[in-house]
Amino acid sequence: MFVLVACEESQRVCMAFRKKGHIAFSADLQPCSGGHPELHIQGDVLKILSPDPLYGVITFYTCTGHKYCIPGWDLLIAHPPCTFLTVAGACNIPNDPTRIEKGYVAADMFMTFLNAPIPMICVENPRPMARFGLPPKSQVIEPWYFYDEANEGFTKRTYLWLKNLPYLTPTNLWPPDDLMSWCLVHSSSKIRSKTFIGIAEAMASQWGSEENLCFGSF
Numbered sequence: 001m002f003v004l005v006a007c008e009e010s011q012r013v014c015m016a017f018r019k020k021g022h023i024a025f026s027a028d029l030q031p032c033s034g035g036h037p038e039l040h041i042q043g044d045v046l047k048i049l050s051p052d053p054l055y056g057v058i059t060f061y062t063c064t065g066h067k068y069c070i071p072g073w074d075l076l077i078a079h080p081p082c083t084f085l086t087v088a089g090a091c092n093i094p095n096d097p098t099r100i101e102k103g104y105v106a107a108d109m110f111m112t113f114l115n116a117p118i119p120m121i122c123v124e125n126p127r128p129m130a131r132f133g134l135p136p137k138s139q140v141i142e143p144w145y146f147y148d149e150a151n152e153g154f155t156k157r158t159y160l161w162l163k164n165l166p167y168l169t170p171t172n173l174w175p176p177d178d179l180m181s182w183c184l185v186h187s188s189s190k191i192r193s194k195t196f197i198g199i200a201e202a203m204a205s206q207w208g209s210e211e212n213l214c215f216g217s218f
Helices: 012-019 087-092 098-114 197-207
Strands: 002-006 023-028 040-042 058-061 067-070 075-078 120-125 139-141 158-163
Touching (some): 002 012, 098 120, 120 197
Parallel strands (some): 023 040
Antiparallel strands (some): 120 158
């Protein structure tokens, strides 16, 4: 499959799909921290969601200058910015009313991902404020559903909106005792936004199964 992981600088989901044999790329406005700039598209990801209507292909460059032309994406996994959408940020609106306008801009981006002309889509975000009118979530997951030793004992409630994808099945449940909030422990938004390794591996294993596997050529 051709897999696009949007708004991902950590490359954890991208590399999990690569290990399964898929042609996956990460994309973000930021440079990647995952160590594979040859697989990272730094720029406006909204410009590469669908093929050019004239030429019928999607053309893009990675950070190392490599040019790719593909017929289209088979799977999109998007992590759009949540700062102005999430319920957790509602308390800041009285001090900064512009957050509402910014929230509607973020909601438009969210819906652009969800409505992209791509067969399979997952959009991931924390619980959003109702005022922005996002559609009902498909599933709620926690990192302790997909335990990995690097991130044991944390809670980070995450919503998934799924299109033509099955629910993500827990792979390694960690007993929910003495769990710490990932977002309270880590003040850096960059660290808080990284996908847990166990979740990335579950996505690749369950949504990148052999029946979906294909090797493209450039």
